[in-house]
Amino acid sequence: MLKTNKVFIDTQTYVKAGLHFEGVAFKAFHELCVKGDLVLITTTVVEREVKGKIEESIKDALQAINTVQRKARLLNSIDNGSLHGFFQQFNEHEIHEAAQKVFDDFLKGCHAKLATIEVIDLNEVLDKYFGKEPPFGQNKKKSEFPDAINLAAVERFVNDEDVYIISEDSDLKNYCDGKNNLHQIDSLDKFLGEYNTHTNELSNKLMQFIESKREDIRADVIAQLNDADGYNVSTWEDAELDSFEVVNIDDFEPSIIKIDNNYCLATFSVSVDFEVTVSGPDFNNGYWDSEDKVMIPMETTTRTEVQEISFDIEIEVMYEIEDGELTDIAFDVNIDKLSRGIEFSIEENNFEY
Incomplete structure (x- = not known):
């Protein structure tokens, strides 16, 4: 039996999918959210991280295009309609806005619920950090602070109810292992597989x-x-x-x-x-x-x-x-x-x- 219809997707999952929200797994998940069968939970931390990754990816892509355009500038002098569009200048601002809108539309289409970070107890997060507890681990990884904040916000939001956590992060897994209501699954594909097993x-x-x-x-x-x-x-x-x-x-x-x-x-x-x-x-x-x-x-x-x-x-x-x-x-x-x-x-x- 499916434990819950509530799902939190970690930033890592979006990044591993190439920030491609039209991929088969994300489209299937989106359809289930639209029908009300699943509930997506997110945080402002995830939103900012994903949008930051989108911005970095676009910047790298545009730099790569500019490099190719410079190296292939001889082709620009050839009167060939098929090459003309390749050498047109791109409006970076419009590209960034359009890419960010794809993510915003995905969240909006899924009717995503926002787990606010204002309600978390920062002292609890710091106690885990200095106590070398998951998700920080023995090395007290400062890079895990976003995950710690996300998990604290999601826990407050669900209020002891069950929730699926989609992530491959090992430190995040360790944290979920110590919680009865946090059910970690490696990927969105595997979650959808489990969902269909129990519902169809x-x-x-x-x-x-x-x-x-x-x-x-x-x-x-x-x-x-x-x-x-x-x-x-x-x-x-x-x-x-x-x-x-x-x-x-x-x-x-x-x-x-x-x-x-x-x-x-x-x-x-x-x-x-x-x-x-x-x-x-x-x-x-x-x-x-x-x-x-x-x-x-x-x-x-x-x-x-x-x-x-x-x-x-x-x-x-x-x-x-x-x-x-x-x-x-x-x-x-x-x-x-x-x-x-x-x-x-x-x-x-x-x-x-």
Whole structure:
């Protein structure tokens, strides 16, 4: 049985999702909040942290665009309509406002309840800090003050009632372990999986089907990854990706995040090991050009390494229902952002800096 319909989402969860509030898990959660099935609880600390992260991400993105525009300025002189828009100047203020509005609209659409921080007892927070208690821990991490304030505000808001805390933060987990009414879950996907297990009678049957197709799903993921585009983004100048291949895929735990109108959506994250081969200039055995003050490579060299990368996977299940049983079942496996290619990072030297 579901313990409560109240949910607090930590800043870390928003950041891990890439601040993408239109992602499948956030959209499914939003729909449940709109229907009144779930209640989102937030704090001003979370709002400020998330908006700060949004601002940082936009700043980094605009700097990257400006860098590319400078390096590609020759293309700006080409009379080509397809390139014209790329070199237009961006209104940074409008971009920041639009991005912040997406988060505001998400909270507003979810009818989020604000747990105010004005009512918390700061002495209790400080006692935990100096007492090396969770979420601060033995090292008295000052960085945990926002989490401590959030938890204190949420506890006051729910007033001993149950609430789900969505976060992977280990110190926050330790804090929740000592509380009977705080139920920590690692991710929004896993929470939605638990929600559907307890509220939709089809969930168990759909999960049984997905489990029966585990090896097919694994094979499909491997095939898609091996067929994808890839590139090397290391500091090894002029190095190029020769080949890559999946050599291992970790076990995975799908969570059903949505069941609606003969359609089911399940998600999971999985770590994958690739054997990656990259070739590039052999700077280690080049010669130093004292005039230009650069290393001149004479030969090329090749490196092969195993690199681990994590992927978010979606399983779409389409079905009919006859006499309470699933029939005409079909499924598709999609790997999030795979169309952008796989980003590897193989250096000429494996020094640890």
